[in-house]
Amino acid sequence: MTRTSWHVRERSIDLGARTCVMAVLNVTPDSFSDGGRYIDPEAAIARARVMLEEGADIIDIGGESSRPGAEPVSPHEELRRVLPVVRALAGIPEITLSIDTTKAEVADAALAAGAHIVNDISGLAGDPGMLEVIRRHRAGAVIMHMQGSPGTMQHDPRYVDVVAEVSEFLRDRVAAATARGIDASSLVIDPGIGFGKTLEHNIALLKGIRVLRESAGRPVLIGVSRKRFLGAITGRDVGDRLAAGLGAAAFAIMQGASVMRVHDVKESCDLARMIDRLNRQQVFA
Numbered sequence: 001m002t003r004t005s006w007h008v009r010e011r012s013i014d015l016g017a018r019t020c021v022m023a024v025l026n027v028t029p030d031s032f033s034d035g036g037r038y039i040d041p042e043a044a045i046a047r048a049r050v051m052l053e054e055g056a057d058i059i060d061i062g063g064e065s066s067r068p069g070a071e072p073v074s075p076h077e078e079l080r081r082v083l084p085v086v087r088a089l090a091g092i093p094e095i096t097l098s099i100d101t102t103k104a105e106v107a108d109a110a111l112a113a114g115a116h117i118v119n120d121i122s123g124l125a126g127d128p129g130m131l132e133v134i135r136r137h138r139a140g141a142v143i144m145h146m147q148g149s150p151g152t153m154q155h156d157p158r159y160v161d162v163v164a165e166v167s168e169f170l171r172d173r174v175a176a177a178t179a180r181g182i183d184a185s186s187l188v189i190d191p192g193i194g195f196g197k198t199l200e201h202n203i204a205l206l207k208g209i210r211v212l213r214e215s216a217g218r219p220v221l222i223g224v225s226r227k228r229f230l231g232a233i234t235g236r237d238v239g240d241r242l243a244a245g246l247g248a249a250a251f252a253i254m255q256g257a258s259v260m261r262v263h264d265v266k267e268s269c270d271l272a273r274m275i276d277r278l279n280r281q282q283v284f285a
Contacts, residue, residue, distance in 0.1 A: 004219055004258070007185045008116040008140030011096060013057065015219050015258040019272040022098065022119075022261040023048075023056035024225065027081045028065045041084040048089050055269030058117065060261060061085055061110075062100030066121050066195070068228070070150040075105045082106070083113055090114025098142070104129030111137040121146050121195060123173045131180040140186045142221055143173045147196025157196040163208035166191050167215035174216050188259060189213075190221040194228060202229045206248065209255035223261035224248040225268070246271050254279070 006013040006020070013020055026037075027044050038044040048059050063081035064073045082099065089095050090113055098117035099110035104127040107118045111133065117140035124130050124143055134141050145166045147157050159165050170189045178184050191205045191212055205212070206222070213220045224230065230244040231237065242264055249260050249268060253275045262268040 005185060006140055006188055006219065006259075007183060008096065009111075009138055011116060013096070013140075018276045019253050019257070020057045020259040021055060021265065021269050021272055022058040022060050022221070022259055023051040023054075023265045024261060024263050025051070025059050025061050025085070026065070027061060027063050027085055039081070041088065044085045045088045048085070048095065049092075051265045052092070052095055054266040056265050058096045058098050058259075059089060060098040060100050060117075060119055061089075061115075062119075063106070064101065066100075066150045068150065068154040068194075072150075075103050078103065078106050079109055082110060086110050086113045086115050098140075102126040102130075104133045107139075108133045108137075111139050116140055117142065120144065121150075121192065123169065124177060125173060131177055131182065134177070134186075135181045138183075138186070140188070141177070141182070142188050142190050143170060143177070143218075144190040144195065144221075145169050145192040150195075154196065157198060157201065159201060162197065162201045162204050163211055166205060167208075167212050170212060170216045170218075174218055184218065187218050188221050189216045189218045190223065190261075193222060193224050197229075199229045199232045202227075206252055206255065209252060209257050213256055219258035220256065221259035221261060222249070222252040222257040224252065225260075225262045225264065242267060250275050 004015050006015050025048055029039055038047050061082050063078040097115040098119045099115045100119040101107050102120055102122040119142040121144045174187055193202050209220050225245045226238050226241050230241040234244045
């Protein structure tokens, strides 16, 4: 496992010692797997505390669904959903907070309230003000690839060479960020499994993690938890994809992924710790 650190404001996350687990906390009424469960701030805060106890390294708070076909919400509504949760959790020193948003206004307010990372499904390209917000706060960022938008991304996505095209996009976005004064050590890349990709595209990207990492020169985050392609392979509904997701996550870690974005924290942390140990354990004949 390559030794590297992810610098997120005043913190440094070691991505070489072990796999980092980012826990999904959706404070939305319409997310694909848990919409509405944590829309109440007190429920969301309680869930975050459980995630921390289960081993999460980062809590990723999202106030706008990015499921296929999702409709956008206003910055005002997104802030209404996320800010009470960010403010409450920012007072817990052990928690590293990520805000899952494409809007510079939302990112700015969440970072001012105590968040450390911006997780942007548009690759820091959707809002022209996003790069400046991240630079000014010296925040960490996840640069993700998506073909289209959540409303259109699964309408017949096509690539000539998905690994090469996603690699080029991520490399270019890292270059754009560093050109604006953002330190490369604050950036992690995400190929966007399920975001404008078919089953075969997703499989190719999982097999191409090392190519993605070497192309952009940054650690790779992978989010496979509960996603549709798992159901396409297993025939399982969204609530019954844990085993398939853990299998895909194990493969991703073995291919060189450094961060896993997950819903099922306890099981994913156990999986990551096991794979990490096997990866570094010397085997004697």
